Amino acid sequence: MRLLEANNIHGGYGGADILHGASIRVDNDEIVVIVGANGAGKSTLMKAVFGLLHVREGEVLYQGKPITNTRPEQMVSRGIAYVPQEYNIFPSLTVQENLEMGAYALRGNIRPRLEKVFSVFPRLRERRRQEAGLMSGGERQMVAIGRALMIDPKLLMLDEPTAGLSPKLIDETFERIRGIRNLGIGVVMVEQNAKQALAIADRGYVLATGANRFEDTGANLLANREVAEMFLGG
Amino acid sequence: MYILVELLQLSIYGIVLGSILTLGAIGVSMIFGILRFAHFAHGDLITVGAYTGLGFLMMTNAPFWFALPAGMAGAAIIAVLIDQTVYKRIRRRQPVILLISSFGIGLILRSFVQIIWGPHVFSFPGGIQRPWLVWELAIIPNHVWIFLAALIIVTLLHLFLTRTRVGKAMRAMSDNMDLALITGIPAERIIMITWLLGGALAAGAGVLLGLDSRLTPTMGWNILLPVFAAAIVGGIGRPYGAIAGGMLIGLAMEISTLFLEPSYKPAVAFLIMVAVLIARPHGIFKGAW
Known part of the structure; x- marks a missing residue:
């Protein structure tokens, strides 16, 4: 089932837009990974979807219902949990x-x-x-x-869950995230450790300058030479 | 020998003063922790609490101890009303605007007290007490009651902060406001409860201060500086630090009278606060709460 859909999102922190028509969707039981260069708007997209910053144009649907610019408290009561990268x-x-x-x-x-x-x-x-x-x-x-799991979420949003962790802990964290997906929770995460993240991802998005560049299954993105050269360090 | 007795005697006064300062400083610290501004009307909230307690006794002829819950309830409600009508509207502004506004609120509260009760000096009923003589020390019964009352209030607050859902949410908001919002903690409701508690604690300080000496419209304003010193020494934003800060400042102020004129007592509090700010700007303790 379609859990989350964000279409053609434009917005930013109040000044110039950072997002220029980015779109993602997440289904039940899948891990969706958003990768891209620094400043591509990955974390901004997560925040926009969760209602932490203003979506100027575009719409966010959750289980088919519009939730664009809904306040975070209401996101939580609908079953969407968000874990920021820092101070979490x-x-x-x-x-x-x-x-x-x-x-x-x-x-x-x-x-x-x-x-x-x-x-x-x-x-x-x-x-x-x-x-x-x-x-x-x-x-x-x-x-x-x-x-974040305490609300028994249907959708879990993670902003760089492995930032600053040792390689061993990164593996472990990704393993846990798979376990969470297997509980029937849709997971969308932004990741710097792109190769490893795409390896466990059901689907992935490559963002560039605030818009979608590539979107495919995790395996296909890993195999895509252009993606590899641009974002995965060859 | 004489000096030892004198020191112990002053320490008793210091603990009594420290108990009163602690109740005020915890409120200042909690409000700072959650709302990030220095609440300058807190001294006058202390005064309002004391007079509300006195007013309740005058109206009902109830025994003295009823002044404490009555004053606490009254000041708690007044604190929430002030927040809802004034501070809430400027919540998203810079902290300095809130600080100056609270200064104005303080003046208003003080003026109201003068309008209603006049500039006269009041005392709680009870009269002069004969001290108990313990060894060489003279212990005034009221001092024991003040200490015990403060102890009970602080214990109840501790249980509230560590055992209840709302108390934990207050600590969570003070720790990390952004995360609290993301988590779905209802910020405005928790802020309201913070004011209820801050007001009640201020009134506790006020009634106990009134019991220790007398009630005047400037009683709270006069101890605002030591109250802030206590909150800052304990690390502002940390209610548990405020307890230690209150005791330290109270003891230092009273013991200083061994060498200094009593009128220098507030200066001693100020001096300790400045010294702590220079040496340990985050207070004498490590950690958050």
Whole structure:
């Protein structure tokens, strides 16, 4: 089923547009990766879709309904979770408190959700009383993604989830993201580690100067010589 | 020997003053943590709380201790009203605009107190107390009650911040406002609760200060400087630091009277604040809360 569709998005941070007609779509059960050079507008596109900055032209559809320029709180209650690249945890709160905050917008028992997140990230169960700000980069990233999973999202949006992680942790993170997709959650992520990300992606987009350049399955994009030369370092 | 007794005696006064400053400083620190501005009307909120408590006693003839919950409820409501009518409208402006506005709100509150109660000095009922003599120390019963009341209030606040959903959300907002919004924490509701608590704590400080000395329309304004010093020494934006900051400033102010004229007490608070700002600009503690 079509989960998210963003068509012909124009917009930016208030000044000149950064996005010039970018489009993406995400279905259930798929990992969609957005790659591209620095400044191509990858993160900007994510923010525009999530309602963090103004979409001047174009439309965003979620499960077929328009949600263009909807406020982030409402995105959360519809089942869309977003993990920013930086400052994505509450450092003075414990791991468990971070996760509880993830479910703030929801009513009802959060225990089953907590268990679900702990089953994806067993490490977080061990460290649940630890202050999140005192943890390693990889663990913080688990907290950040775990926090987003607490709303039981249908769509998970990740902005560079592996930024600053060691190669071993990058592999592990991508493995976890596959696990999340296998729970039936649509995942869209921006990635600098383009080759590895495309390798686990069902589909991918290559953005250039705020618009789509290529779009194909992950495998095809990896095999595409032009993409390889331009964006994947040969 | 004499000096030791004197030092202990002053330390008792310091802990009492510290208890009062702490209640004010926690509010200043919480408001700064979540709204990112220095709330200069906090001193006058302290005054309003004390007078609201006094007014409640005058109207009802209730026993003294009812002044505390009554004043806290009154100041909490007033704080929320001020926020909703004034601060909310300028929430997205620069912090300095909020700071200056709060200065104006402070003047308004002080004037209201004068209009309603006049410039006279009031006292809470109870009269002069005979101190208990413990070893060489004279302990005024009210001082014990002030300390215990502050202790109970701070304990309740601690439980609120660490055990309740809303309390945790307050800490989360103070940690990372952008992430709190992305997470779906309802910012305006949490801000309202912050003002409720800040107002209630200010009134707690006011009633206890009134019990310790007297009520005047400038009582809160006069302790605003030490309250801010306490919040800053503890690391502004960190309510737990404010407890330590309050005690440190309170003790330093009282113990300084061993060497200095008592009228220099606020200067001592200011001096410590400046020294901390130079040596450790983020307060004497590490970490966020």
